[in-house]
Amino acid sequence: MSAMLKHVAIICVCAYLLPYFLRWYYSITIDQPDEEYDFIIVGAGTAGNVIANRLTESPNTKVLALEAGDNDAPNFFISVPLFAPFLQRSKRDWQFRTEPQKKACLLLKDNVSLWPRGKVIGGSSTMNYLWYVRGGKDGYDSWEKSGATGWSYKDVLPYFKKSEQAMHKNMTEDFHGTDGYLKTSYPYNSELGNIMLKAGEELGYKHTDYNADDMVGFHLAQQTVYNGQRITSASSFLRPIIKERRKRLHIVGRAHVRQIVFEAGEDGRKRASGVIYVRDDVEVKVRARKEVIVSGGAVGSPQLLMLSGIGPKQHLNDMEIPVVADLKGVGQNLKDHVYVPATIHASNLTDGISVNDNTLFKTAFEYLLRGTGPLGYAGPEAQALIRSSHAKTNSPDIQLILLSAEWTMANIEANQNNLNYKQEYVDRLRQWGEEHDTKTLSNFLIFNGVLDPTSVGYIKLRSSNYLDHPVIQPNYLSNQKDVEIMIEGFRLIEKLEKTKSFKEIGAKMELSALNCGDETQSPRSDKFYECMVRAITGTSFHPVGTAKIGAPSDVMAVVDPRLRVYKVDGLRVADASVMPSIPSANTQAACYMIGEKAADMIKEDWNL
Numbered sequence: 001m002s003a004m005l006k007h008v009a010i011i012c013v014c015a016y017l018l019p020y021f022l023r024w025y026y027s028i029t030i031d032q033p034d035e036e037y038d039f040i041i042v043g044a045g046t047a048g049n050v051i052a053n054r055l056t057e058s059p060n061t062k063v064l065a066l067e068a069g070d071n072d073a074p075n076f077f078i079s080v081p082l083f084a085p086f087l088q089r090s091k092r093d094w095q096f097r098t099e100p101q102k103k104a105c106l107l108l109k110d111n112v113s114l115w116p117r118g119k120v121i122g123g124s125s126t127m128n129y130l131w132y133v134r135g136g137k138d139g140y141d142s143w144e145k146s147g148a149t150g151w152s153y154k155d156v157l158p159y160f161k162k163s164e165q166a167m168h169k170n171m172t173e174d175f176h177g178t179d180g181y182l183k184t185s186y187p188y189n190s191e192l193g194n195i196m197l198k199a200g201e202e203l204g205y206k207h208t209d210y211n212a213d214d215m216v217g218f219h220l221a222q223q224t225v226y227n228g229q230r231i232t233s234a235s236s237f238l239r240p241i242i243k244e245r246r247k248r249l250h251i252v253g254r255a256h257v258r259q260i261v262f263e264a265g266e267d268g269r270k271r272a273s274g275v276i277y278v279r280d281d282v283e284v285k286v287r288a289r290k291e292v293i294v295s296g297g298a299v300g301s302p303q304l305l306m307l308s309g310i311g312p313k314q315h316l317n318d319m320e321i322p323v324v325a326d327l328k329g330v331g332q333n334l335k336d337h338v339y340v341p342a343t344i345h346a347s348n349l350t351d352g353i354s355v356n357d358n359t360l361f362k363t364a365f366e367y368l369l370r371g372t373g374p375l376g377y378a379g380p381e382a383q384a385l386i387r388s389s390h391a392k393t394n395s396p397d398i399q400l401i402l403l404s405a406e407w408t409m410a411n412i413e414a415n416q417n418n419l420n421y422k423q424e425y426v427d428r429l430r431q432w433g434e435e436h437d438t439k440t441l442s443n444f445l446i447f448n449g450v451l452d453p454t455s456v457g458y459i460k461l462r463s464s465n466y467l468d469h470p471v472i473q474p475n476y477l478s479n480q481k482d483v484e485i486m487i488e489g490f491r492l493i494e495k496l497e498k499t500k501s502f503k504e505i506g507a508k509m510e511l512s513a514l515n516c517g518d519e520t521q522s523p524r525s526d527k528f529y530e531c532m533v534r535a536i537t538g539t540s541f542h543p544v545g546t547a548k549i550g551a552p553s554d555v556m557a558v559v560d561p562r563l564r565v566y567k568v569d570g571l572r573v574a575d576a577s578v579m580p581s582i583p584s585a586n587t588q589a590a591c592y593m594i595g596e597k598a599a600d601m602i603k604e605d606w607n608l
């Protein structure tokens with residue numbers, strides 16, 4: 001064989017083996033767990049990984065984390081923030097869907113909202129849009145008042161701080177942590193983000209550190225991004241410690257837990273003694289000496305509880321699942337933020353203002369060289385957090401998020417519209433795009449969201465088969481108040497249109513793509529906006545509350561304030577599902593906080 005052929009052969013073999021090597025190198029999972037652990041965590045997601053890390057700080061504690069999804073790395077789409085949308089509808093997404101909505105999602109296919117959730121080590125933190133927003137003080141104080149003793153703002157603030165390693169300057173250590181695992185920073189934003197802030201100033205709003213001071217105002221976003229890399233619960237809480245703790249922290253991927261196992265405990269109460277999971281079609285049973293901690297998220301946790309016999313008795317009977325504990329609240333109290341995107345056509349965007357102006361080459365170069373530029377952020381640039389006339393507390397109940405990137409339009413057009421929107425809407429968008437020459441991309445979006453929704457939904461089992469996605473009924477916009485708050489959001493966008501900053505770039509809300517402006521509903525009337533809100537409502541990806549914390553007297557409470565499931569022993573829930581109500585914020589920060597607080601309580605209870 002000639003030397004040249006030899007070289008080609010070596011290169012081919014290396015290229016063939018490289019993916020295997022990378023997978024092996026980055027893998028943090030094992031294939032064969034032991035038969036017994038002190039703690040078993042179901043779900044290596046946002047909260048679950050914090051708990052896995054903190055419990056194994058104690059050298060004599062052995063923990064198993066079971067995750068239905070696979071390893072998170074190496075994956076270009078996960079680590080480069082701008083590619084976040086492409087993780088949706090991939091194998092790393094559970095790809096849940098809501099039931100058809102009666103009063104919302106009317107221009108979405110089947111009137112259904114797609115509900116992405118992370119199915120991968122790192123959970124939803126691996127596919128989210130990275131905003132780090134904690135929510136108003138009043139929200140947490142209301143948790144305490146509702147029966148979640150020990151969860152007031154003053155109680156949870158130390159845990160927000162404990163999880164965080166704030167990398168941004170000019171922050172106050174009264175509110176931010178500097179030596180936690182979770183890096184947060186202000187990533188890249190284009191000039192358009194600054195224009196939004198200036199427009200807010202013209203309207204009399206300040207920009208503050210919304211995780212420290214008053215939330216109300218116009219702000220650039222703190223995000224779980226550092227040096228252009230997405231920070232997930234796996235990259236922050238698992239990877240740095242796994243080598244050193246490999247003997248006492250075992251993580252198994254592709255392990256779908258189908259049931260919690262109970263045995264007779266003290267006083268006739270049932271005690272969680274382990275779980276059964278399925279991996280590559282093989283069932284495995286593992287024992288927990290101390291506790292099982294369910295961190296499957298707002299969908300996965302109530303589903304697993306019900307599959308294991310913990311839930312509303314009647315529903316379990318209907319599903320022919322033997323009842324272990326009749327807890328009416330499991331799957332109930334579902335809250336989610338909703339948004340509606342407003343397209344803004346900016347006729348006078350000059351070069352260098354929008355992220356859309358960046359060439360592919362310049363963008364890639366900037367990212368590779370300095371970890372900054374459009375690839376290093378997840379799309380949203382700036383936000384307005386405002387109180388509507390309905391706001392009951394000092395916390396904002398309207399969130400406007402500005403997205404300026406080319407990919408937003410491209411992605412919405414290519415991915416979501418075709419799959420999620422009815423054809424008539426897609427056709428209208430295309431037509432509108434042709435009229436306005438979207439190739440120049442002189443558009444941006446403002447997502448108008450309601451932070452304190454009053455509509456409440458539920459999650460139920462579809463069947464007793466663990467592989468069947470549950471019934472998800474958020475009842476979006478079933479309460480008129482939510483619509484009214486969103487109409488006020490549109491009124492705020494109208495005010496922005498009138499500012500000097502928006503006028504200079506010729507920014508105007510585009511309303512023609514919707515079929516809402518007929519003779520009876522003149523554009524910009526309340527009726528018009530209501531039509532728009534009900535037509536293209538979508539999830540803001542923040543479901544919470546389906547296994548809520550509450551006092552023993554609250555029949556709808558699923559866990560007590562120490563996150564122990566009522567009526568059984570040895571079982572806790574710790575994730576978004578335990579929130580008694582939805583924070584006035586995107587929800588990941590609160591999930592990290594819940595993970596930290598849960599771990600501390602477990603350590604206290606077991607003297608670890």
Ligand SMILES: Cc1cc2nc3c(=O)[nH]c(=O)nc-3n(C[C@H](O)[C@H](O)[C@H](O)COP(=O)(O)OP(=O)(O)OC[C@H]3O[C@@H](n4cnc5c(N)ncnc54)[C@H](O)[C@@H]3O)c2cc1C
Nearest residue numbers: 043045046047068123124129130131257297300576586588
């Ligand atoms: C597309 C998207 C964008 C978002 N954007 C933002 C944002 O910008 N800012 C923000 O603050 N929040 C955002 N969120 C919300 C935020 O990410 C979530 O609220 C948070 O990550 C939820 O954490 P969790 O621990 O409750 O659940 P998850 O992180 O979802 O973890 C649950 C884990 O349990 C696993 N699991 C479930 N059931 C089982 C089972 N039976 N067996 C084994 N494993 C199981 C899942 O696979 C998953 O890994 C977004 C969410 C999504 C999906």
